[in-house]
Amino acid sequence: xxxxxxxxxxxxxxxxxxxxLAQVCLKSAMIRVGxxxxxTSRRHWRQGASRLVLGLCLYGVSTFMWxxxxxxxxxxxxxxxxxxxxxxxxxxARMAFGEAVTRxxxxxxxxxxxxxxxxxxxx
Amino acid sequence: MTRARGGLDARTVQLxxxxxxxxxxxxxxxRRGMAQAAGSHGLALLRSAxxxxxxxxxxxxxxxxxxxxxxxxxxVDLAVAYPLGSLSYVLVTxxxxxLLHEQVPLLRWIGTALILTGIMVVARGERGRxxxxxxxxxxxxxxxxAAGGAESAASGPQS
Numbered sequence: 001x002x003x004x005x006x007x008x009x010x011x012x013x014x015x016x017x018x019x020x021l022a023q024v025c026l027k028s029a030m031i032r033v034g035x036x037x038x039x040t041s042r043r044h045w046r047q048g049a050s051r052l053v054l055g056l057c058l059y060g061v062s063t064f065m066w067x068x069x070x071x072x073x074x075x076x077x078x079x080x081x082x083x084x085x086x087x088x089x090x091x092x093a094r095m096a097f098g099e100a101v102t103r104x105x106x107x108x109x110x111x112x113x114x115x116x117x118x119x120x121x122x123x
Numbered sequence: 124m125t126r127a128r129g130g131l132d133a134r135t136v137q138l139x140x141x142x143x144x145x146x147x148x149x150x151x152x153x154r155r156g157m158a159q160a161a162g163s164h165g166l167a168l169l170r171s172a173x174x175x176x177x178x179x180x181x182x183x184x185x186x187x188x189x190x191x192x193x194x195x196x197x198x199v200d201l202a203v204a205y206p207l208g209s210l211s212y213v214l215v216t217x218x219x220x221x222l223l224h225e226q227v228p229l230l231r232w233i234g235t236a237l238i239l240t241g242i243m244v245v246a247r248g249e250r251g252r253x254x255x256x257x258x259x260x261x262x263x264x265x266x267x268x269a270a271g272g273a274e275s276a277a278s279g280p281q282s
Contacts, residue, residue, distance in 0.1 A: 063182070067172050068164070070157035075150055076219035076227050080212060083238045086245060104248020108241040115237030122231035 005123025008072035012081045015065035018058045020088035024096050025055030031097075073123070080119040083112045135198045138191055139207045145188030147214045151222060152181030158223075205246035209239050 029051035030036075033044050069078050087109040093099040156177030163171055172178045196204055216235050219225040 064169070067153065067157055067178065068168055070154045071160045071163060071168055074219060074225045075154035075223060076216045076225045076231060078154075079150060079215045079219075080231070080235055080238055083212065083242065086242065102248050104244050108243075108245030108248065111241030111244060112238050113241075115234040115239075115241060118234030118237060119231050120234075122228045122234065 005073050005077055005120070008069045008078065009120070011065045011069035011072070012078055013084075015062045015069060016081060016084050016088060018062040018065065020085055020092050022055045022058035022062060023085075023089055024092045025051050025058060027093075028096065029055060077119065077123050081116055084116055087112055131199060131203055135195060138195045138198070139204075142188050142191040142195055143208065143211050143214065145184050145191065147211050147218060149181045149185035149188060150215055151218055152177045152184060154219070154223060156181060200249065202246050202250040205249070206243055209242040212238055212242075 029048035031048075032051065033048035034040065066078075090099075090101060090105050090109060094101050156175035157172065159175065159177075160168055160171035192208070195207075212235055216227055216232070220227045
């Protein structure tokens with residue numbers, strides 16, 4: 001079996017990227033729907049519906065990209081890249097919702113990126 | 124999403140265990156199935172994925188694990204959920220070596236250890252923070268997402 005880690009990188013990164021976008025879409029949808037409870041009406045759901053659907057579609061894309069990656073590389077190589085989603089979500093949440101990037105988040109992200117770089121060199 | 128007050132009870136620990144085991148199992152199954160489709164692309168890849176029991180089964184296990192992870196997130200703070208979810212990184216690497224016979228170079232282990240440390244640092248920072256509307260963090264991306272990552276939780280798994 002041949003492994004070409006570098007050919008898989010675009011698929012891995014596309015999978016993580018679309019999962020992050022999906023998360024942002026779902027969050028944005030739920031902001032429109034509001035807190036879900038007994039008083040949530042069909043009208044509330046309708047306000048977030050298009051973003052919910054878009055978010056779920058993006059998860060579909062992410063899954064397809066992930067399967068494409070797993071056809072090319074070992075799981076122990078590909079899986080650690082998923083931790084980049086912590087970093088991606090932090091950045092996306094800052095851009096989309098103005099959430100704070102605290103020092104622990106920044107330091108932790110730096111460690112995660114460093115770890116992923118080492119894994120990428122291990123292919 | 125209402126957040127319970129961070130504490131860990133026995134029930135939550137059970138749920139975390141189930142969720143992490145399911146998402147890790149799902150990844151192993153997906154790789155097992157896709158390894159047989161090595162080299163195919165696009166529609167051919169989709170076709171072999173859809174016809175593979177390992178892949179279809181893996182996706183079902185993944186979806187269930189993600190649902191359980193959402194239950195976990197509704198019970199504990201991210202400061203607790205993140206480090207627990209990060210267990211999946213160690214388990215995936217260990218079990219890829221043990222069950223899929225992958226050779227894991229030392230560099231990959233060191234990278235995985237750095238990633239774990241990073242997740243712990245992020246989690247420590249979340250402790251006691253009041254973050255209305257920070258639930259975007261709850262997910263970790265991708266089909267790994269759940270418990271990862273575990274993600275993405277509605278993930279993503281991905282996390």
